[in-house]
Amino acid sequence: MSMDHYERQLRRALRGYPPHDRQRHGEEIIATALDLRDPAAEEPSRGEWWALLFAGLRARLRERPSLLWWLAYRSFGARLPFRYRMWARDEALGRWFPLRQGLAVIGCSMLLLSPLAVLVLYSPVGSQVLQSGDPLPHALAELGQYQVPIELTNVLEALGFVAVFFSVQLAGAGRRRRETLRKHEFHPDGTPFAWGGGAAGPTQPTPR
Numbered sequence: 001m002s003m004d005h006y007e008r009q010l011r012r013a014l015r016g017y018p019p020h021d022r023q024r025h026g027e028e029i030i031a032t033a034l035d036l037r038d039p040a041a042e043e044p045s046r047g048e049w050w051a052l053l054f055a056g057l058r059a060r061l062r063e064r065p066s067l068l069w070w071l072a073y074r075s076f077g078a079r080l081p082f083r084y085r086m087w088a089r090d091e092a093l094g095r096w097f098p099l100r101q102g103l104a105v106i107g108c109s110m111l112l113l114s115p116l117a118v119l120v121l122y123s124p125v126g127s128q129v130l131q132s133g134d135p136l137p138h139a140l141a142e143l144g145q146y147q148v149p150i151e152l153t154n155v156l157e158a159l160g161f162v163a164v165f166f167s168v169q170l171a172g173a174g175r176r177r178r179e180t181l182r183k184h185e186f187h188p189d190g191t192p193f194a195w196g197g198g199a200a201g202p203t204q205p206t207p208r
Helices: 005-014 019-035 046-063 067-076 082-093 097-121 124-130 135-141 152-171 173-183
Strands: none
Touching: 005 019, 005 046, 019 046, 019 082, 046 082, 067 097, 082 097, 082 173, 097 173
16 A cells, blocks of 8 residues: 555654654554544644654653763773663664764764863973974964965865765774764674664665
């Protein structure tokens, strides 16, 4: 049976739910909504559509790890507590997993190194270096008065570094995905080792 406009709109709103919820309960939710459908309606009411979408988004927010656990997971590959494991499963099976991992590594590295850089610059040794008159320290000491020229070669080198970094991330994405799933007690196809039996739903990941 072909899908009509009403059902297509419902399925768009259903994307707000986490992938594993859509796998386990998506068809049930759609079937219930179709049973309650007004025969004369050509599409869900605005209130019904937004209610379904917001219910899914609330489910996503409930399952997201806290900030500290998220930083530990992103920065050091920490194993998340049990209540966050379905989030870890969906995240690892997501199509953008390598990109998210790469961006998180860069962001967390900058976040962790920034306080260290400030401490070094304002330490006694750092103060002496800033006052030495060398071009780069002088630029840091008199920020806004001295501008370091940016050459095309510098930009190309930076872009090359980023390209190499993300190439490495993509090359190792499969291994990291398997390690993340195994660490959270899932098989590579997303099914759990033991707890809950087949509770994770179908073996094929649902697009995020």
